[in-house]
Amino acid sequence: MSKPVAEAASAADRRARQPEAAQAPEYVLEARDVSKHFTVRGALGRTSVVRAVEDATVRLRPGQILALVGESGSGKTTLARMLARFHEPTRGEIVLRGEPLSGSRRARRTYHSEVQLIFQDPFGSLNPLHRVRYNLDRALRLHHPQLSAAEREERMTQLLERVSLTPAAEFAAKFPHELSGGQRQRVVIARALAVEPRVLLGDEPISMLDVSIRLEMLNLLQRLRTEDGLALLYITHDIASARYLCDEIAVMYAGQMVESGPKEDVIASPQHPYTKLLIESSPDPERGVGDREVFFAGADELGEPPSLIDPPAGCRFHPRCPFAMQECLEQAPPRTELGGGHWATCWLHAKGRAGELADTTHAAATAARRDALQGA
Amino acid sequence: MTVQAEQQRPLPIPAGQAVLDVRGLTVEYATGGDPVRACADISFTLRRGEILGVAGESGSGKSTLITALTRLQRPPAVTTAGEILFHGRDGAPPVDLAALDGRQLRRYRWTALSIVLQSAMDALNPVMRIGAQFADVLRAHDRSLTKRGAWARAAELLALVGISADRVRDYPHQLSGGMRQRAAIALALACRPELVVMDEPTTAVDVVMQRQILAQVLRLRRELGFAVVFVTHDLSLLLELADRIAVMYAGRIVEVGEAAAIYGAPRHPYTQGLRDSFPPLRAPLRKLNGIPGTPPDLRRPPAGCPFHPRCPRRTDGCDERLPALLPVGRGPGHEAACLLNENDGDNGGDNDGENGGDTR
Numbered sequence: 001m002s003k004p005v006a007e008a009a010s011a012a013d014r015r016a017r018q019p020e021a022a023q024a025p026e027y028v029l030e031a032r033d034v035s036k037h038f039t040v041r042g043a044l045g046r047t048s049v050v051r052a053v054e055d056a057t058v059r060l061r062p063g064q065i066l067a068l069v070g071e072s073g074s075g076k077t078t079l080a081r082m083l084a085r086f087h088e089p090t091r092g093e094i095v096l097r098g099e100p101l102s103g104s105r106r107a108r109r110t111y112h113s114e115v116q117l118i119f120q121d122p123f124g125s126l127n128p129l130h131r132v133r134y135n136l137d138r139a140l141r142l143h144h145p146q147l148s149a150a151e152r153e154e155r156m157t158q159l160l161e162r163v164s165l166t167p168a169a170e171f172a173a174k175f176p177h178e179l180s181g182g183q184r185q186r187v188v189i190a191r192a193l194a195v196e197p198r199v200l201l202g203d204e205p206i207s208m209l210d211v212s213i214r215l216e217m218l219n220l221l222q223r224l225r226t227e228d229g230l231a232l233l234y235i236t237h238d239i240a241s242a243r244y245l246c247d248e249i250a251v252m253y254a255g256q257m258v259e260s261g262p263k264e265d266v267i268a269s270p271q272h273p274y275t276k277l278l279i280e281s282s283p284d285p286e287r288g289v290g291d292r293e294v295f296f297a298g299a300d301e302l303g304e305p306p307s308l309i310d311p312p313a314g315c316r317f318h319p320r321c322p323f324a325m326q327e328c329l330e331q332a333p334p335r336t337e338l339g340g341g342h343w344a345t346c347w348l349h350a351k352g353r354a355g356e357l358a359d360t361t362h363a364a365a366t367a368a369r370r371d372a373l374q375g376a
Numbered sequence: 377m378t379v380q381a382e383q384q385r386p387l388p389i390p391a392g393q394a395v396l397d398v399r400g401l402t403v404e405y406a407t408g409g410d411p412v413r414a415c416a417d418i419s420f421t422l423r424r425g426e427i428l429g430v431a432g433e434s435g436s437g438k439s440t441l442i443t444a445l446t447r448l449q450r451p452p453a454v455t456t457a458g459e460i461l462f463h464g465r466d467g468a469p470p471v472d473l474a475a476l477d478g479r480q481l482r483r484y485r486w487t488a489l490s491i492v493l494q495s496a497m498d499a500l501n502p503v504m505r506i507g508a509q510f511a512d513v514l515r516a517h518d519r520s521l522t523k524r525g526a527w528a529r530a531a532e533l534l535a536l537v538g539i540s541a542d543r544v545r546d547y548p549h550q551l552s553g554g555m556r557q558r559a560a561i562a563l564a565l566a567c568r569p570e571l572v573v574m575d576e577p578t579t580a581v582d583v584v585m586q587r588q589i590l591a592q593v594l595r596l597r598r599e600l601g602f603a604v605v606f607v608t609h610d611l612s613l614l615l616e617l618a619d620r621i622a623v624m625y626a627g628r629i630v631e632v633g634e635a636a637a638i639y640g641a642p643r644h645p646y647t648q649g650l651r652d653s654f655p656p657l658r659a660p661l662r663k664l665n666g667i668p669g670t671p672p673d674l675r676r677p678p679a680g681c682p683f684h685p686r687c688p689r690r691t692d693g694c695d696e697r698l699p700a701l702l703p704v705g706r707g708p709g710h711e712a713a714c715l716l717n718e719n720d721g722d723n724g725g726d727n728d729g730e731n732g733g734d735t736r
Binding site for chain 2: 071180181183210211213214215216218219238239240241243244268277278279281282283284285286287292293295296297298299301304
């Protein structure tokens with residue numbers, strides 16, 4: 001069923017598709033095999049390289065929502081910042097509408113009028129000294145210099161109404177500190193929409209908001225996608241909200257993409273041990289309240305992500321993986337296409353052991369492995 | 377049910393007795409003008425070895441409640457009414473923590489009750505080695521303990537939360553975020569307290585680390601028998617972790633009950649709204665709306681039930697009369713403060729049950 005494909009083969013596959021993509025860009029925004037390495041200086045002047053993202057590929061179609069999930073330090077935010085051009089990729093390229101980027105000032109401005117980033121913290125992303133009006137007007141002035149003051153005012157009213165901040169005139173006159181967290185985040189979204197982007201990059205846009213307000217935000221993003229055909233990259237560590245909002249999920253671990261596919265496929269039958277761990281760790285009241293001891297059994301030691309200065313050889317997940325084999329310690333796993341756009345990079349598929357993933361839980365597999373090691 | 381489950385295990389202390397009895401606790405912020413009532417008439421009982429979850433949004437008064445319980449509040453917050461009765465292990469008569477002065481309180485800090493804060497980086501001293509911080513606490517409460525003995529004990533405590541002993545000489549910044557939070561939990565347990573208050577201890581960590589920390593809290597509670605007040609905005613987490621859950625809104629407890637009852641048959645519209653604000657991980661997806669509107673401004677609380685401006689099931693009288701926290705439903709100790717229950721008790725409950733069925 002599952003057919004292991006070597007990395008080289010899939011790269012050739014991608015190259016073959018490129019000319020066709022140039023004719024009619026299927027994807028509005030792509031990151032092709034991008035890597036980002038940061039150089040950090042230690043206490044004694046020693047420098048080391050943090051490999052924050054390695055060979056990641058993200059493709060966004062118009063009207064599509066892709067969720068990027070993973071632990072902190074997995075490179076999700078760095079990837080988003082490369083897509084927003086806050087960081088230049090060390091390797092690889094960012095492609096907008098099938099065209100690689102140029103570094104000119106004009107090209108940059110065009111890029112930013114198409115791709116906008118929403119930060120996690122709505123408290124830090126609005127200028128506290130200015131009213132909502134100024135914060136929105138500035139984006140309109142910069143990106144639509146041809147508009148008259150009256151037109152900008154009209155546009156601003158429309159924007160505030162789109163994010164359900166009504167009456168618009170009243171909200172425009174407020175300072176950020178007078179707004180609640182949810183209202184502030186809506187102003188941030190309105191400001192991002194002011195430039196009429198084609199792509200929104202949301203870096204944990206709801207994680208600082210109150211629970212009762214989060215759904216309003218998710219529903220707003222959903223509406224923007226349906227009405228405007230916006231493409232959205234939704235970065236989160238909350239898998240349940242990703243499932244609610246997105247079409248596809250991509251999972252990152254230690255700077256690398258480890259699995260991606262349609263959301264229900266990935267959540268219902270994760271094909272990488274890390275995805276499995278992530279899903280099993282997410283709170284899910286439907287599992288039934290009461291068998292708490294069973295539910296938390298074996299979750300005492302789940303390990304932590306590795307240092308990205310000196311990542312483990314082979315598969316980066318192998319030190320935490322209860323299924324790890326000799327290959328995993330030595331060689332990076334190949335990417336296996338599983339059909340329907342679902343793929344994973346794990347040796348279990350190449351070795352025909354993928355069935356084991358569905359048969360056990362992370363905790364149970366870890367316990368079994370420990371027992372086996374002690375027995376031997 | 378919980379009590380029975382616990383009695384099957386060898387606990388150092390008998391389960392079922394109260395360790396904390398909070399009665400009519402009211403905390404106000406005395407800022408210029410009218411005082412803001414951040415906690416109003418809070419009453420609950422915490423049994424030995426029990427995990428009580430407190431769920432609420434920002435501004436619901438949950439953090440104020442914690443600082444009042446642990447007597448860590450600072451002006452302008454003032455406890456204006458109520459008592460916090462602490463029942464010691466030794467069977468001595470209960471003490472009212474709210475009435476003690478700073479000196480008397482010191483006898484109870486760390487040994488009777490301790491706290492784990494949200495941000496471990498702020499809770500740990502950045503310029504002291506982890507071991508030294510443990511030794512400080514341990515030696516302050518046991519004068520006979522040598523420095524070497526205290527450091528050895530620190531290593532044992534770290535081992536309890538799965539941190540290797542050689543980390544005892546590290547500074548906080550050398551630990552990962554998850555490790556720091558676990559070290560803070562180990563520190564809170566250093567003097568064998570009977571009650572640990574945890575203020576959003578897992579909000580700043582990832583889901584995998586969160587689950588790991590919760591599993592450790594459960595295991596340690598089983599081994600050491602302490603009770604926990606666990607405060608968070610994440611109700612879905614409490615449903616899995618807590619024995620009982622208290623839901624706070626605008627400074628009041630609006631519903632309290634066993635976790636299963638809160639999930640399966642919530643009797644307050646706010647609790648229902650909160651429960652339905654979490655998209656499911658496996659069940660079929662449907663559109664969820666959360667709770668429209670925002671929490672009230674406590675400087676100008678609405679008349680009657682504080683939730684009525686946002687309530688989808690508001691009826692006559694909701695804006696006039698403040699509902700009392702009354703027993704509801706079939707579950708033991710299930711209480712809710714909503715006029716719907718006073719008017720036609722069981723009818724509302726059956727509706728809720730059906731709603732609960734939809735989500736599964």
